[in-house]
Amino acid sequence: MTFTLLARCPRSGQVGIGIATYSICVGLYCNGLRSNAGAAMTQAFVNQGNNTLALNLLAQGFTAARVVDELKFNDPNSEYRQIAVIDRSGHAVAYSGPKTRGWSGHKAGDGYVAMGNMLAGPHVVEAIAAGYQAKPDESFERRLLRSIEAGRDAGGQVGNEGHLTERSAALVVYGAYDYAELDLRVDLHDKAVDELRRSFEEYELYRGYYRDRGKNPKDAVPQDVFVSRLERTEAAQ
């Protein structure tokens, strides 16, 4: 039970993931992003070796389709996995193993995969894809977040006794560097997608400050000064 959007931004070349699930600490599993290599995610019954292997293959030049095949050939339990891979050309390929549970499926489009298992139905995956495409001019991370919210609003996950809440969520984006441009998580919460939105909006206020104080320490104001300025700005609005 998990729903995910994995994508590559055709404008910037950034790769990213938005994900929400009933499991806790899902961000732990989102290690499948690498600058100028591509993006990979395995979920449902996770093979934790998959993402690193996929990135290594992508970096060597294999296509997304070929990488998904290799992940299947390499895993005796591949039928239990749900996999998405996007290469640096934006080719997006997905696989939803027949033994993943509940309603399980994906939609692979141009530069993105929407996928999930134990979902309320195919409309959840459709909603995730539509959410991603709704505002193509927005920042990549906002598009990822919007897609996950759309998945939640379309009914999200269901278990034996009905709707299952999102208890963890993550939003991760890699750009030009070998560290994440954005890496935000909610590990344990009753409404993890709502909390992810709150965290994101809060973090957005600080993002430029955090980046610049590292690059130009001499000119950086202390963070408590930055925070009081922020509070004054907010009060004035």
Next chain:
Amino acid sequence: MTYSIIGRCARTGRLGLGITTFSLAVGGRCEGIAANVGVCKTQAFPNRTNDPLGIKLLAEGFLPARVMQMFAENDTEHDYRQIAIMDREGRVAAHTGSGTRGWSGHRIDADCVAFGNGLVGPQVLAGLISGFQAKPDDPLEYRLMLALEVGRDAGGQGDAQSHKPERSAAIKIVDRLDYPDIDVRVDVHPTAVEELRRMLEEFKLYEVFYRERGRNPSQAIPQDVFVTNLKARRAHGTSASKSPP
């Protein structure tokens, strides 16, 4: 303002990082840790290219002390950084630049380096270390967690006039494999160290279930069933983490 500890379990070779700070989402800026390689963490005014670079240099076989020299040569603002490096054998190097703000320092102890800036004083580093060393037989994640708690209780960040709240915190552990063994985070919270403890304890209840269902999917029970069982065990007052998976 941040206080952190990097550490190594001498028995298992696991490597770990515990960190908390006033800044938001600090766990999203902790990529400098790799199994069988080492740990590298730059803070204060961080140069984010340092940590991935440090891991690559350690993997090539450079000593932490040499990596630190290269950082100094590679960075015009090295004086503003606070850096701790540990390799897989437990060798360490630490640097607290003169441009870091507030009370700022580091302290090296057995299998760990405690370091922080914007702190109430050296007692915070002493707290980090005494927490880490208090239960040497515990798994590394618990030693790091206790270190952060004792560091917080020793006053944490701020000065004599005002305490700065911990708004984010993280613990990350690697163990042989190329993905993290444990990676728990609190990104935006008024008392992040308390919340991190809650998170870690909760995650430990699921840890084996999550690992085994990926390895042996055909044997795995659905998670909602697992959660129901967990609640029943809690109601009976038994420790779920000690029950068979």
